[in-house]
Amino acid sequence: MRRYIDFYLASMKIAILGQIQYSVANYFYMIGMITEPVIYLVVWTTIAKQQGGMAGGYTAGAFAAYYIIWTLVRNMNIVFTPYGWEWRIREGQLSMELMRPIHPIHGDVAYFAGWKTVVIFLWLPLAAILSWIFKPDFDIRWMEVIVFFLAIWGAYLIRTILLSLLGMITFWTTRVSAIFELYFGLELILSGRLVPMTIMPPWVQNLSNYLPFKWTFFFPIEALVGNMTDIQLWSGFGMQVLWIASGTLFLNLIWKSAIKQYSAVGG
Amino acid sequence: MTPTISVSKLSKHYKVPEREGGMKAAVISLFNRKYRTVKAVDDISFSIEPGEIVGFLGPNGAGKTTTLKVLSGLLHPTSGAVNVLGYEPTKRSHDYLRQVALVMGNRNQLSWDLPAIDSFELQRAIYGIPVLEFKKTRDDFIDLLELKDLVNKPIRNLSLGERMKMEIVGALLHRPKVLFLDEPTIGLDVTMQRRIRAFIKEYNQRWGATVLLTSHYMADVEALCKRVIVIHHGHTLFDGELSSLVTQFSSFKTLGVTLPNPEVDLSQYGEVLTRDGARVTLRVAKAKTSQVTANLLSDLQVDDLTVEDTPIDDVIDSVFTSTEETK
Numbered sequence: 001m002r003r004y005i006d007f008y009l010a011s012m013k014i015a016i017l018g019q020i021q022y023s024v025a026n027y028f029y030m031i032g033m034i035t036e037p038v039i040y041l042v043v044w045t046t047i048a049k050q051q052g053g054m055a056g057g058y059t060a061g062a063f064a065a066y067y068i069i070w071t072l073v074r075n076m077n078i079v080f081t082p083y084g085w086e087w088r089i090r091e092g093q094l095s096m097e098l099m100r101p102i103h104p105i106h107g108d109v110a111y112f113a114g115w116k117t118v119v120i121f122l123w124l125p126l127a128a129i130l131s132w133i134f135k136p137d138f139d140i141r142w143m144e145v146i147v148f149f150l151a152i153w154g155a156y157l158i159r160t161i162l163l164s165l166l167g168m169i170t171f172w173t174t175r176v177s178a179i180f181e182l183y184f185g186l187e188l189i190l191s192g193r194l195v196p197m198t199i200m201p202p203w204v205q206n207l208s209n210y211l212p213f214k215w216t217f218f219f220p221i222e223a224l225v226g227n228m229t230d231i232q233l234w235s236g237f238g239m240q241v242l243w244i245a246s247g248t249l250f251l252n253l254i255w256k257s258a259i260k261q262y263s264a265v266g267g
Numbered sequence: 268m269t270p271t272i273s274v275s276k277l278s279k280h281y282k283v284p285e286r287e288g289g290m291k292a293a294v295i296s297l298f299n300r301k302y303r304t305v306k307a308v309d310d311i312s313f314s315i316e317p318g319e320i321v322g323f324l325g326p327n328g329a330g331k332t333t334t335l336k337v338l339s340g341l342l343h344p345t346s347g348a349v350n351v352l353g354y355e356p357t358k359r360s361h362d363y364l365r366q367v368a369l370v371m372g373n374r375n376q377l378s379w380d381l382p383a384i385d386s387f388e389l390q391r392a393i394y395g396i397p398v399l400e401f402k403k404t405r406d407d408f409i410d411l412l413e414l415k416d417l418v419n420k421p422i423r424n425l426s427l428g429e430r431m432k433m434e435i436v437g438a439l440l441h442r443p444k445v446l447f448l449d450e451p452t453i454g455l456d457v458t459m460q461r462r463i464r465a466f467i468k469e470y471n472q473r474w475g476a477t478v479l480l481t482s483h484y485m486a487d488v489e490a491l492c493k494r495v496i497v498i499h500h501g502h503t504l505f506d507g508e509l510s511s512l513v514t515q516f517s518s519f520k521t522l523g524v525t526l527p528n529p530e531v532d533l534s535q536y537g538e539v540l541t542r543d544g545a546r547v548t549l550r551v552a553k554a555k556t557s558q559v560t561a562n563l564l565s566d567l568q569v570d571d572l573t574v575e576d577t578p579i580d581d582v583i584d585s586v587f588t589s590t591e592e593t594k
Binding site for chain 2: 003006007009010011013014017018021022092093095096097098099100101102259260262263
């Protein structure tokens with residue numbers, strides 16, 4: 001356990017040092033990412049105003065709060081992508097990672113976790129500017145802050161597991177971008193990334209309860225900006241833990257089979 | 268003594284999809300896909316004793332890298348048994364991975380943007396090396412490879428040779444007992460190649476490590492390996508001392524003759540390979556070497572005469588050529 005903690009701290013340090021070297025590029029990247037929520041925000045704020053100040057139960061200020069927190073959650077949700085898996089298998093980079101006495105996914109989780117700590121600091125001034133422009137309604141309790149902080153890391157782990165599983169398809173075939181795109185389409189609708197889940201038709205909301213997507217987007221945002229009771233907050237976090245545990249189990253099973261397929265083509 | 272590496276009847280076959288060119292064949296292959304079996308490694312056996320440095324030779328596609336990948340646990344063999352340090356590599360146990368290293372001349376594992384000194388710290392954490400031991404090994408290696416002025420520069424700012432030296436340090440910080448080196452000097456200049464060879468030799472002597480090396484540079488093999496294994500088309504062609512390879516596969520010697528009169532025709536003494544001013548190189552059947560040498564010295568005025576074995580590159584080349592011809 002101590003060795004893993006040491007490894008995580010060392011990897012996170014490497015990631016932070018690397019990101020600091022490119023802090024300006026990172027900032028521009030984050031600014032670019034804000035375009036998507038700002039479009040959603042402008043559209044929904046306009047609709048809310050046209051409908052007498054509210055749409056789907058959200059006021060303009062509630063939408064602003066949702067999409068400003070969205071920007072942080074979205075950044076926390078950036079993980080090693082299936083395209084990255086495709087690249088590292090094709091280029092032979094995975095061979096070097098497999099020679100280490102530590103699972104490559106630990107390397108991914110640790111590296112991106114280091115990156116996230118930089119992202120959180122870079123996000124604060126952006127959130128301040130967005131708040132100044134869009135005037136969000138924030139009514140936040142301490143318990144919400146605590147669960148939100150845990151939930152963004154839970155979301156990060158769930159999405160890492162999901163995209164790793166998707167990426168591992170490349171052990172069997174190296175051209176899987178069509179499957180990736182299908183996945184991202186489903187995620188867009190069923191996660192709360194496009195619109196808050198409560199605005200979606202009841203059958204979509206019902207379906208999303210049985211899938212992992214909403215626990216990576218909608219739940220962490222709602223934990224902070226929604227009106228959840230403490231029980232709802234902790235049971236939501238419990239659902240995240242459940243998805244992480246079952247996902248890890250499944251990942252291990254698939255990995256055992258996938259690694260036998262590895263042909264180390266790229267080197 | 269128990270061998271460090273033991274390979275018995277190892278085969279690694281790949282099923283590769285195959286089709287003819289053109290649209291029609293492409294459409295047909297959607298419904299009726301044909302496969303061909305490629306025997307990358309086919310029924311090879313060898314064992315390597317602790318502390319040996321063995322050269323693993325063969326042309327491109329011979330199966331060298333595939334064998335190294337099986338030995339390092341990256342690939343599952345199709346059949347056969349492999350044992351390294353008492354471990355079955357395919358199980359990829361962490362205890363096993365902590366005792367081996369695979370260095371590939373064309374692969375990097377150090378962070379491109381950071382100075383190597385930071386990446387070495389990550390290697391320490393990965394292998395759980397005690398801090399004092401890590402610092403001592405790191406500093407020793409930095410001194411041996413003369414890297415003191417470079418370890419604080421980002422890797423991207425280093426030359427290819429400097430990067431390779433850093434990669435080797437990074438790969439050996441955990442002091443592996445077995446090294447798999449796949450073309451560690453590829454693309455490097457002569458000085459850098461020599462420096463890396465000396466380091467590998469020093470590491471082998473200091474830590475008693477077993478080394479299996481592939482290289483297309485015969486200078487690497489001659490400098491480091493007493494024993495070589497030659498494979499071609501996945502089969503073992505030769506396994507023994509490098510000097511025996513020359514004896515077995517070379518029936519010629521090379522004579523270098525320097526004459527005061529460069530115009531003299533020497534073709535009656537042997538096959539003239541090169542003529543560089545007054546210096547002529549002749550290829551002579553090994554059995555006739557003494558006689559030809561005596562004749563040259565008695566018939567002509569000779570300023571200088573040398574007798575050498577055929578260069579190892581030519582011997583290896585003749586091994587592969589003879590197998591192609593007998594196929």
